[in-house]
Amino acid sequence: MQQKSLVGELLAEFIGTMVLLLFGLGVVASVVLFGKGVPGEVVNGGTTNINIAWGLGVTMGIYIAGKTTGAHLNPAVTVTLAVFRGFSWGKVLPYVAAQIAGAFAGAALVFLNYRVAFEAFDPGLEKTASVFATVPTFPMDPMYGWIDQILGTALLLLMILAITDEKNTPPGNMAPIMVGLIVVAIGMCFGTMHGYAINPARDFGPRLFTLIAGFKNTGFDGGVWIVPIVGPLIGGLIGAAVYDFGIRKYLPE
Secondary structure, eight states: OHHHHHHHHHHHHHHHHHHHHHHHHHHHHHHHHHHHSSSSSSOOOOHHHHHHHHHHHHHHHHHHHHHHHHHOHHHHHHHHHHSOOOOGGGGGGHHHHHHHHHHHHHHHHHHHHHHHHHHHHHHTTOSOOGTTTOOOSSTTTTTTHHHHHHHHHHHHHHHHHHHHTTEEEEEEGGGGHHHHHHHHHHHHOOOOOTTTOOHHHHHHHHHHHHHHHHHHHOTTTTTTGHHHHHHHHHHHHHHHHHHHHHTGGGGOO
């Protein structure tokens, strides 16, 4: 019975993460592949569309997996909950594997849907790997990528714990929408330096897909891929520590 329960949890994390990536990568593909108009002109929504769709993708993923697992959908969330909320360490690696697999599947489906457009826009797949995985705006100075990944994920976990804490002022069934809006806000404020992965599975799963699918400049050869994996894990722990020791500790029972 316990094994059956774990299978259901992993399926929920897989499907929830896949749906999150379908919305998130789908909008990036739409903006990049079809948003080329007059130079300097903002067309097809640009970054506004991207930020809103990523937030909606998070909301939809939470509605899918929320009842089953609490909808981690993010290794940084899973690890943080294991450290600060007693989540079983025995489930951490299976959850992370399901999340990465879901992200990989989401990337594959987006590419399948837009394959003709990719072939027309970038026949050699030399410049569109960034549709799927993040890249630093300033590749010669990766420190900025570290800072924004840590800061963005710290904000994410700080706010998630605040929103879901029954001792605080939880928004009830509005929580998925609120978490989605947090992602929108983080993207608008901190999304330009490194693409605001703030989720190791969201970045590594699709990046692995680009490598297998034959994309060039995937980031694996330069160490770029490490930043959106390690940075969010550190940031999540920092955000949770700030909440627990700065806010939760002083909340009335």
